[in-house]
Amino acid sequence: MKMIPITIEKSTHLKAKPDVNTLGFGKYFTDHMLTAKFTTQKGWFDAGIRPYKPFEIDPGASVLHYGQALFEGMKAFRQKNGKIVLFRPEFNWKRMVAGADRLCMEAPPEDLFLNGIKELVKIDKDWIPEQPGSLYIRPTLIGTEAFLGVRPSEEILFFAILSPVSSYYAEGASAINIWVETEYLRAAPGGLGATKAGANYASSLKAALEAKKKGYAQVLWLDYSREHIEEVGTMNVFFVFENEIVTPSLDGTILSGGVRRSVIDLLKSWNLPIVERKLKISEVIAAKNKGTLKEAFGTGTAAVITPIQELASKDWKIKLSANGQKGELSQRIYDELVGIQYGHIEDKLGWLQEL
Ligand SMILES: Cc1ncc(COP(=O)(O)O)c(C=O)c1O
Incomplete structure (x- = not known):
């Protein structure tokens, strides 16, 4: 199968990194994001790692009306020997494929999902906190075609954003x-x-x-x-x-x-x-x-x-x-x-x- 090329545009305005003691969960986002588009006519195109910024989407986009939205949650860890690892990323890709099928959306192919996320994490690797912190990865799929009337969107946006995190619950690691x-x-x-x-x-x-x-x-x-x-x-x-x-x-x-x-x-x-x-x-x-x-x-x-x-x-x-x-x-x-x-x-x- 044809690999989808992923372009890289680095941010020129890097953000100040948060204090690791105040991370909590999902409050901060890194400097870059991965985005790729799909249309039934063109297939997947315009895949790239770009500076993190708000999207512009049409007010008629299907996600805003009919809720065609699906996401994943996975993590990257900074190991003590300096290695950076992803935990079972192929599991998340397979689950996204199954979920996209149920929601009548096109899922990103495996190489776009896995290579895109790996490249994104590499570019923002300085954001990965040391143990006990980690980098939470949020791949997401939304229907972006502008129309009214209930049917599957023929345009899809796949994106992934990153958030350095510590504990999910206010209780920390306790019960x-x-x-x-x-x-x-x-x-x-x-x-x-x-x-x-x-x-x-x-x-x-x-x-x-x-x-x-x-x-x-x-x-x-x-x-x-x-x-x-x-x-x-x-x-x-x-x-x-x-x-x-x-x-x-x-x-x-x-x-x-x-x-x-x-x-x-x-x-x-x-x-x-x-x-x-x-x-x-x-x-x-x-x-x-x-x-x-x-x-x-x-x-x-x-x-x-x-x-x-x-x-x-x-x-x-x-x-x-x-x-x-x-x-x-x-x-x-x-x-x-x-x-x-x-x-x-x-x-x-x-x-x-x-x-
Ligand atoms: C409803 C629900 N159940 C279970 C889980 C656990 O899934 P996973 O182990 O893949 O994170 C999650 C994910 O965060 C969830 O949102």
Whole structure:
């Protein structure tokens, strides 16, 4: 297949870099961005790394009316030996391809996605903080054709921006409290739940806001029957029972997380009993009452491995850990994952791609 050439235009006005102690998550953007256009007539063209600046798009653009928007989230790490690595970038490309298909958008070809992002990260590499920070990468796809009337856009803009980050939650690396949502619904079978469509996040805001007001960092979504556990706002979830570790199976309503996949692979490599299956919230509560639920944690690119301290809903509350501490297994997984990402532990499962 023909490679798409990527031009490079360097910024002449480099920004001052933020203090690493104030990074938080997603507040600062680097000097450059990757952009490429697609039309059904021309295919992909005009791919380039350019100075970061606002876009000009037509007020009739389909993304502004019909929400054709899809994004990815991935990270680059600065290792202790100076190497810069991306964590499983091909996983994100494949997920973008699947999501774009569901949203009737053209996905960027693999070489444009991977080489474009690698070149972009190289150009802005001075922005990558040292451990425990990292560079969050946000590839995005939007429909830009100007028309009114509901149909797929024949013009697409692919872009990627970079943000130096530290911890995703205000709680830092310690355990968080989560509200089990029984009123609002994130996704139903046949919907968009398995994609990183912007629409999923727009529909999640109300529940997240109400949970925050009650003092909970995020919500745990249940399925349409309000019986089975799905995922947390920006994380997949794992429950550690006495005899098995369970994460909800991928039945089309939850995101297939890259960190979820990696944790499953890691647990298998440690010969631990990891099972992907349907999991009822009532089973979690019953196990807690019987003393067979050991710990629970969320996984995500932004959230890494975040232990869950408390789960609560309208008429019940269970405590899973005391004083924000990590459980034994979540600590072990966190140490291994972060150790591989920063180059302290050998990357035996082949997750990293060096720039
Ligand atoms: C809804 C949702 N679930 C799960 C995840 C975790 O996915 P990943 O491990 O690929 O970051 C995310 C990503 O941030 C998410 O937004």
